[in-house]
Amino acid sequence: MSWFKRSKEGITTSTKEKKETPEGLWEKCSNCKTIFAADDLAKNAYVCDRCNHHERIGSREYFEILFDEGKFKELDKDLTSGDPLKFEDTKKYTDRVKATQSKSGLTDAIRTAKGKLAGETLVIAAMDFAFIGGSMGSVMGEKIARAIDEAIKSKCPFMIISKSGGARMMEAGLSLMQMAKVSGKLGQLSEAKLPYVSFLTDPTTGGVTASFAMLGDLNIAEPDALIAFAGPRVVRETIGRDLPDGFQKSEFVLEHGFLDYIVERADLKKTLALSLKMFKN
Amino acid sequence: MATYLDFEEPLKELEDQIVKTKEIGVDTEVDMADKIGELEKKLKSKTKEIFSGLTPWQRVQLSRHPDRPYTMEYIEGVTDGEFQELHGDRNVKDDKAMVGGFGLLDGETVMFIGQQKGVNTKMRQFRNFGMPNPEGYRKALRLMKMAEKFNKPIVTFIDTPGAFPGLEAEERGQGEAIARNIYEMMRLKVPVICIIIGEGASGGALGIGVGDKVVMMENTWYSVISPESCSSILWRSWEYKEKAAEALKLTSTNMKKLGIVDDIIKEPSNGAHRDHTGAIKNVKKAIKSYLTELKDSKPEDRIEARIEAFSNRGVWK
Ligand SMILES: [Zn+2]
Numbered sequence: 001m002s003w004f005k006r007s008k009e010g011i012t013t014s015t016k017e018k019k020e021t022p023e024g025l026w027e028k029c030s031n032c033k034t035i036f037a038a039d040d041l042a043k044n045a046y047v048c049d050r051c052n053h054h055e056r057i058g059s060r061e062y063f064e065i066l067f068d069e070g071k072f073k074e075l076d077k078d079l080t081s082g083d084p085l086k087f088e089d090t091k092k093y094t095d096r097v098k099a100t101q102s103k104s105g106l107t108d109a110i111r112t113a114k115g116k117l118a119g120e121t122l123v124i125a126a127m128d129f130a131f132i133g134g135s136m137g138s139v140m141g142e143k144i145a146r147a148i149d150e151a152i153k154s155k156c157p158f159m160i161i162s163k164s165g166g167a168r169m170m171e172a173g174l175s176l177m178q179m180a181k182v183s184g185k186l187g188q189l190s191e192a193k194l195p196y197v198s199f200l201t202d203p204t205t206g207g208v209t210a211s212f213a214m215l216g217d218l219n220i221a222e223p224d225a226l227i228a229f230a231g232p233r234v235v236r237e238t239i240g241r242d243l244p245d246g247f248q249k250s251e252f253v254l255e256h257g258f259l260d261y262i263v264e265r266a267d268l269k270k271t272l273a274l275s276l277k278m279f280k281n
Numbered sequence: 282m283a284t285y286l287d288f289e290e291p292l293k294e295l296e297d298q299i300v301k302t303k304e305i306g307v308d309t310e311v312d313m314a315d316k317i318g319e320l321e322k323k324l325k326s327k328t329k330e331i332f333s334g335l336t337p338w339q340r341v342q343l344s345r346h347p348d349r350p351y352t353m354e355y356i357e358g359v360t361d362g363e364f365q366e367l368h369g370d371r372n373v374k375d376d377k378a379m380v381g382g383f384g385l386l387d388g389e390t391v392m393f394i395g396q397q398k399g400v401n402t403k404m405r406q407f408r409n410f411g412m413p414n415p416e417g418y419r420k421a422l423r424l425m426k427m428a429e430k431f432n433k434p435i436v437t438f439i440d441t442p443g444a445f446p447g448l449e450a451e452e453r454g455q456g457e458a459i460a461r462n463i464y465e466m467m468r469l470k471v472p473v474i475c476i477i478i479g480e481g482a483s484g485g486a487l488g489i490g491v492g493d494k495v496v497m498m499e500n501t502w503y504s505v506i507s508p509e510s511c512s513s514i515l516w517r518s519w520e521y522k523e524k525a526a527e528a529l530k531l532t533s534t535n536m537k538k539l540g541i542v543d544d545i546i547k548e549p550s551n552g553a554h555r556d557h558t559g560a561i562k563n564v565k566k567a568i569k570s571y572l573t574e575l576k577d578s579k580p581e582d583r584i585e586a587r588i589e590a591f592s593n594r595g596v597w598k
Pocket of ligand 1: 029030032033034049053
């Protein structure tokens with residue numbers, strides 16, 4: 001479950017690691033373990049040169065890849081979660097949120113932004129798996145809802161980049177409601193005849209899959225991404241035998257008819273630009 | 282034979298005593314009326330005592346009580362048997378864990394849909410324990426769209442431990458099926474009433490759970506995960522289900538307080554599982570009053586209010 005560290009974080013790597021990589025920052029592909037210079041990986045959209053493994057990246061990297069010159073206006077930046085249930089398991093929910101915020105530098109598991117892609121305005125909501133597994137709570141629901149309002153107001157397409165373990169347990173029933181809330185909003189977007197692109201990346205599971213991630217005018221995915229309602233462990237336990245190779249991976253989901261296409265990260269921007277152009281022209 | 286949960290045991294003892302006392306009365310021809318009356322009074326107060334102090338976990342147990350009425354019994358009850366089950370999703374098969382069809386509610390046609398659990402071991406398997414496959418959700422949607430076409434209101438009964446997490450379910454798009462239902466239900470032009478009659482587990486429940494009125498019966502639960510699974514994930518042990526049940530705020534009272542459900546349908550004092558007739562009567566009364574309330578509003582206003590209501594469900598700062 002490792003992903004390439006951003007170079008900013010790299011500054012704080014331990015002395016031991018620094019010794020091993022005296023010339024600066026090196027990263028290892030989490031699949032084939034090949035070592036690369038971090039800068040080269042960033043240039044390659046965090047895809048391994050050797051095995052084509054798409055490392056998990058976050059909103060920051062996707063915005064950089066997709067928005068022209070990496071320029072965008074972030075929406076509802078300061079929205080953070082409340083604690084309506086006063087939820088406490090082995091930790092208090094509020095403490096968990098605070099700890100994750102300071103560790104990740106993020107406010108919640110999604111960021112929304114407006115910018116231009118190939119010269120055309122677009123609103124994107126992108127999840128961050130680093131924030132409690134990209135889990136969907138009230139903040140995610142509200143930020144997506146407002147982002148859709150922004151797309152309707154700007155008469156522009158809307159895109160969600162999903163990367164999530166599903167609903168956030170610590171908001172229980174309220175998390176569940178976000179599935180319905182966003183779906184209601186997507187209906188309004190649809191009525192405005194504005195395209196919605198759902199981009200599914202590794203992993204997209206649970207309540208996210210069982211709502212907006214599957215509702216795109218276009219459902220598109222990165223290669224080899226886990227896309228599931230019930231996760232593989234649960235399915236394996238249910239059926240009591242091993243799962244077939246490639247089960248619940250993008251290619252499998254495409255084959256079963258739930259995706260329009262799979263796109264390599266390197267081709268994402270130009271492919272998406274063409275799709276959006278087709279809706280428009 | 283009736284099943285008694287551990288916390289219901291004192292009631293069973295009193296009930297047994299009443300039966301015995303009645304038998305003695307018959308056998309000995311001694312008038313036991315006073316004694317019986319006293320025991321019945323005791324039973325009543327003990328019932329009240331137990332049912333007014335239920336913990337969240339006890340309510341979860343009640344929601345799964347094998348003697349509770351299931352969807353079909355409610356449908357048959359509220360329609361007085363004037364119901365025709367309609368089968369199949371017109372694509373893959375007929376999912377036995379999801380039932381539906383038109384019924385007459387005091388002469389008015391209503392589309393009834395719900396998850397169905399089995400009443401005995403054999404039927405539980407047949408009904409897949411109330412866990413629908415994608416076909417179940419797609420059958421439900423087909424019936425809802427038909428109801429919309431003929432301008433009939435929809436009532437759904439929710440009672441599921443979850444959508445089925447099987448291999449074929451994944452292949453045939455369990456996620457997409459639930460997503461589609463949520464999306465379409467949000468925009469149905471006819472009134473939609475959703476009643477949680479037992480277990481309301483996560484996406485599997487929400488897949489038939491979007492409506493103008495979402496209500497819970499008193500002794501049911503509705504949340505994003507079962508207390509057992511929540512315990513195993515967050516506490517990394519199955520031992521914390523009681524704690525998880527509390528933390529999740531999944532009871533009808535909590536869910537109403539959080540604004541996630543609109544109303545609570547009272548159950549008979551000893552629970553729906555001990556008094557089916559009473560439970561069905563309360564459900565019918567509730568459905569009729571919601572339908573009266575909803576029937577005069579314009580479809581577009583209802584849809585807007587529905588979207589608005591779900592948009593307000595959440596807390597952020
Ligand atoms: Zn590699």
